[in-house]
Amino acid sequence: MVWHVTVPEESYEQATAEFTWDIPNDYNAAYDLVGKHEHADRPALFQAYPDGRREEYSFGDLDDESDRLANALADLGVGRGDRVGVVLPQVPANPITHLACWKLGAVSMPLSVLFGPDGLQYRLDDSEATVAVVDRDSYETVDGIRERCAGLEHVVEVDWAGAGHHEGSTTFSGLVAAADSSFEPVDTSPETPAIIMYTSGSTGPPKGALHTHSVWVGHCPAFKMYFELDMSEAVFWTPADWAWIGALGDLVFPAWHYGRPVVGYPMGEFDPELAFELSAEFDVTSTFLPPTAIRMLMGIETDSYDLSLEAICSGGEPLTSEILEWAEAELDGVAVNELYGQTEANLLVCNCQSWFPAQAGSMGKPVPGHEVAVVDPDDGTPVATGEVGQIAVKRTDDPVVFEEYWNQPEKTASVTVGGWHLTGDLAERDEDGYIWFKSRDDDIIITSGYRVGPGEVEEAILEHPDIEQAGVVGVPDETRGEIIKAFCQPVEGVAGDDGLRTEVQSLVKENLAKHEYPRELTFVDELPTTTTGKIRRTELRKEP
Incomplete structure (x- = not known):
């Protein structure tokens, strides 16, 4: 069954009034992203490497590779509910590992290659991950802390740069090559646990936000809004780390939900000239760029690049007028749309130019499918128009809202009031429905x-x-x-x-x-x- 999230497009008001979540009861994220597409030979991933190598993976390729890895992980003892750490940059093994976990009913856990031993140890130990899939640069770090990580039995090494494996390591390529190519995914539903993403709090240790299989579907209405284009020709890329929800949720997995290709490149430090080069080479139409990256791009002369850009989305901090003016002047009016969310509940509010008039300084309006309000954090009661309260989203039936903080029920309870999830961000809402950010309610x-x-x-x-x-x-x-x-x-x-x-x-x-x-x-x-x-x-x- 080929199933896509559809959003009424006649007007923002119509979309808000008529949108409903209609997720199949037997929903599995891996099947949705790579297994359902009628034309399995269509490109899903254009992979580029710093040494000049280029690879192309179809949806069928990703489906087959993740089948093999699912069998290999099962042979290592991974089963339903087990946690698997993913410490990889923008390389194919990264999403393939997530897909394999979801086919198994296991829980994947993206972790940044930027983390040092303390950052990795805490997260792997707290989650009781049984397997960590890591790149060569992270292998010695993870191998060195494995005895301090309860339950970590296997470290699987990915040699994406061709530098060779560490002696005696369990290799990703070896596991996949030796595994059976046929795998029948376990039964799952939209509510089946799928992924843990760690987010730091203002005090205390990091918190693992547990999401279910339907989390990527929850991102699709906003994705359709802020990229403002016909999906039939779209190509997507982001320099953002594939360990963060801002890359996986804002761009990679929604693009695959709609059957469109993504560009991957393990960039490391952001390089604005390389960003333009990749965009030109792969005819990128749509990109997610943090404001910091956009400001770095503003220092580069664009005339020498043959760009196909149609829309940029950005988030994490307010966009300045200089950014919008630059896009209008230097990128021939490419739309720059702002989004708002967090690891626990992403893409709740958008500023999308073709959906409603932009209000300078505003965060925009709530995305259809998400009941967002500005509330009194003590009792969850919406505050009056123009008054400051905390941005909140109704938890009921919203696939983008996390289930719980892993092993921290008291923390989950502390951000749940009257059926609302409290974001910790203070704002006010005006009479036209626009939300205006004021400050954080903590020290983030x-x-x-x-x-x-x-x-x-x-x-x-x-x-x-x-x-x-x-x-x-x-x-x-x-x-x-x-x-x-x-x-x-x-x-x-x-x-x-x-x-x-x-x-x-x-x-x-x-x-x-x-x-x-x-x-x-x-x-x-x-x-x-x-x-x-x-x-x-x-x-x-x-x-x-």
């Missing part, structure tokens, strides 16, 4: 599109023996929106100098994650605290 830092919890960074800093106390906040930055700034109190007798600053920054970058280290670090004699000893981050944000 949004840097280059990544959401970073200061508590985890503070813990990583305190691993340095010469640091007594640390406080972390976000400070404004023209390119990245915010950057991470740390205030560190050295232990008695230690001088805070450039050498110590570099050591602390390197420690966080290597052990936690490359995107979570403090780009600014100030040494202080003492930190402002509450009577119970907690860091007063509001005071730190006032510091010059």
Whole structure:
């Protein structure tokens, strides 16, 4: 059965009033994304590599490869509900592993290659992952922490760069080559657990947001809105890490739901010239770009690139008027649409030019299919027009809303009030239905599109023996929106100098994650605290 999410398109009002979720009772995400398409030979993935290699995978190829991997994982003991970590960049083994897990009824867990040993250990241990599929660069890190990860029995190595495997490692290519090519997916439903994505909180350890098979379907109404085009000729690409919902949910999996190809490239650090080169080479029509990436593109002369761009979507921080003016002038009026969401409930609000008039500074309006309101977080009652409350989405029957925080029921309960999921973002709604962002209701830092919890960074800093106390906040930055700034109190007798600053920054970058280290670090004699000893981050944000 070929089934697609359809959105009434005569008007935004009609779409909002008439849209219904009609997901098959036997829904399986892998079948929906790669198994259902009538023309299995159509391209699904244009894979490019830094060394110049190019590969093409059809929907049938991805279906067959994930069948083989599902059999191989089953032989390793993976079954329904088991967790599998995926520590891979934008290479074919990444989505193939997710698809194989969903065919097995297992739960996949995307993890960034930017994570260091501490970041990976916490997530693999907390989830009790039994298998981790990793690239060569991450293999030694994961192999070194496996004894500290309860339940981690196998580490599977992917050599996508052709550099060779580590001696004695279990190889992805070997498993797939030896496995049977036929696999019958287990019975699943829209409510079957499928994926855990970790998100940092403002305090305490990261939280694993558990989503079900229908989560990617939940992204499709917004996807249809912000890309504003006929799907028959669309080609999609994003530089965003395939470990984040902003890549997988905003672009990759919705594109496959509609049978359209995606471009993959393990870029690492964002390269604006390479971004234009890839877009031109593969005739990319639609791209998801964080505002930081767009600002970097604005410094490149576009005349030498033969671009096919029709729409750009962006999110993570508000778009400035300069970005919209640049797209109008340099990209011949390419639509730039803004989206809003989070790991727990993504793509709830959109600014989409062809659906309703844009209001400068507004987040836009709720996406059809999602009941979004601005509520009083104490009781879930919608606040009056023009009053500030917390953005919330009704949990009932909405496939994009997460099920629970893994192993943290008290955290799940803390963001659930009166049937609403509370996002932690403060906003107001005007009389025309536009939502206007005010601030976060916690200390989350949004840097280059990544959401970073200061508590985890503070813990990583305190691993340095010469640091007594640390406080972390976000400070404004023209390119990245915010950057991470740390205030560190050295232990008695230690001088805070450039050498110590570099050591602390390197420690966080290597052990936690490359995107979570403090780009600014100030040494202080003492930190402002509450009577119970907690860091007063509001005071730190006032510091010059």
